[in-house]
Amino acid sequence: MVRSSVMTTAAPVPASPRASAPEGDLPSARQRTLRALGVVLVWALAAAPAGLGAQQCTFARAFHAPCPGCGMTRAVRLLLAGDVRGSLHMHALAVPVLLAWGAFALSTVWATYRFGYPLIHRTRSGRAAIALLVVTYAASLALWALRWMGHFGGPVPVY
Numbered sequence: 001m002v003r004s005s006v007m008t009t010a011a012p013v014p015a016s017p018r019a020s021a022p023e024g025d026l027p028s029a030r031q032r033t034l035r036a037l038g039v040v041l042v043w044a045l046a047a048a049p050a051g052l053g054a055q056q057c058t059f060a061r062a063f064h065a066p067c068p069g070c071g072m073t074r075a076v077r078l079l080l081a082g083d084v085r086g087s088l089h090m091h092a093l094a095v096p097v098l099l100a101w102g103a104f105a106l107s108t109v110w111a112t113y114r115f116g117y118p119l120i121h122r123t124r125s126g127r128a129a130i131a132l133l134v135v136t137y138a139a140s141l142a143l144w145a146l147r148w149m150g151h152f153g154g155p156v157p158v159y
Contacts (some may be wrong), residue, residue, distance in 0.1 A: 027116035036113035043105045050076070060158040068137075068144035071156035072097060090156060093140050100136040103129040 026032070049055040050073045059067035075094035079087035087094050107126040108118040120126025147155050 032113050032116045035116055036109050039109050039112045039118060043108075057158070064158060066144070066147075066156045066158050068140045069097075070144075070158060072140075089153060091143075092152065093136060093143060097136045097140065100129070100132040103132055 027035070055073055057067055057070055059065075060070055069091075071091040072094055075087045075091035076098055078084075078090060079094055079098075091097075103125070104120075107120045107123060107129040111120045111123050111126055112118045115122060120129065143152065146152060
C-alpha cells in the first residue's frame with residue numbers, strides 16, 4: 001500500500017466578531033426599521049409600570065427588606081417631578097442608573113436598526129452601554145451595603 005502525502009488547504013478564516021455582516025446578509029432597510037420600532041415599543045411597554053407607579057419590588061414584597069434598587073423608581077419619579085433632594089435621599093444613583101438604562105435602550109434600538117437584531121455587543125456604543133450598566137450596578141450594590149451599615153440615612157423604607 002502506498003501512502004501519499006496529504007495536501008492541506010487553508011481553511012476559510014472566520015469573520016471577525018466585530019466585522020459587520022455583508023450587506024446581502026442584512027434584512028432590508030424597511031425590515032430593520034420595523035424591528036427597531038418594535039424594540040422601541042418593547043422598551044416603552046417595559047417602562048410603563050414604573051412610569052405609572054404600578055411596579056412593586058418583588059424582593060421587598062417577599063423579604064420585607066429593601067433590595068439594592070429599592071427606592072430607584074420613587075427616586076426617578078421624584079427627579080422628574082423636580083424634587084432633586086428627595087430623589088437623592090431615596091436613591092443617590094437614580095440619575096446614573098437612568099442614564100445607563102437609557103444608553104442601553106438606545107444601543108439596542110440602534111443595533112437593531114443597523115443589523116436587524118439587537119446585537120449590541122457588535123457596536124462600540126453597545127459595549128459602552130453594557131460597561132456603564134455594570135459600573136452603575138456595582139455602585140448600587142455598594143450603596144446598598146453601606147446603607148445596611150447605617151450610612152447615607154440607612155435602608156430605604158419599603159412600601
